[in-house]
Amino acid sequence: MCCALEVRSLKPLIRDFGKGLLNLNMSNEHWDNFEEKHNPGDLIKGVITTHANYGLFVDLGHEPLLGFIPVPNIFDEPVHRYWEHYPPIGRRITARIKGFRRDNNQVYLSIKPSDLQ
Numbered sequence: 001m002c003c004a005l006e007v008r009s010l011k012p013l014i015r016d017f018g019k020g021l022l023n024l025n026m027s028n029e030h031w032d033n034f035e036e037k038h039n040p041g042d043l044i045k046g047v048i049t050t051h052a053n054y055g056l057f058v059d060l061g062h063e064p065l066l067g068f069i070p071v072p073n074i075f076d077e078p079v080h081r082y083w084e085h086y087p088p089i090g091r092r093i094t095a096r097i098k099g100f101r102r103d104n105n106q107v108y109l110s111i112k113p114s115d116l117q
Helices: 011-017 028-037
Strands: 043-052 055-062 065-070 092-101 106-110
Touching: 043 065, 043 106
Parallel strands: 065 106
Antiparallel strands: 043 055, 043 092, 055 065, 092 106
């Protein structure tokens, strides 16, 4: 056999993912308050909290809400091994709000240089 595959339980991953990346119990009132102050196209400040292979999670200072930056909204040009070029966890950033999805409690953001001009 040329390759071995180690299978591990997803329970730790699911448990850790559920500790705040997405709060599925966020109230409509909280969303209403956030959307009254922020619109798509606005700039917002935050702190990178989590790296994932599909993007970055950002603390926006509006607990329990977190922002999400999908990989296509990080770089202007395609980047080989993009995860090696992520901003470090803890970095303070300015991001552009691209939109909201109440059904999955996400604020979609972009840090592409072209979106921040």
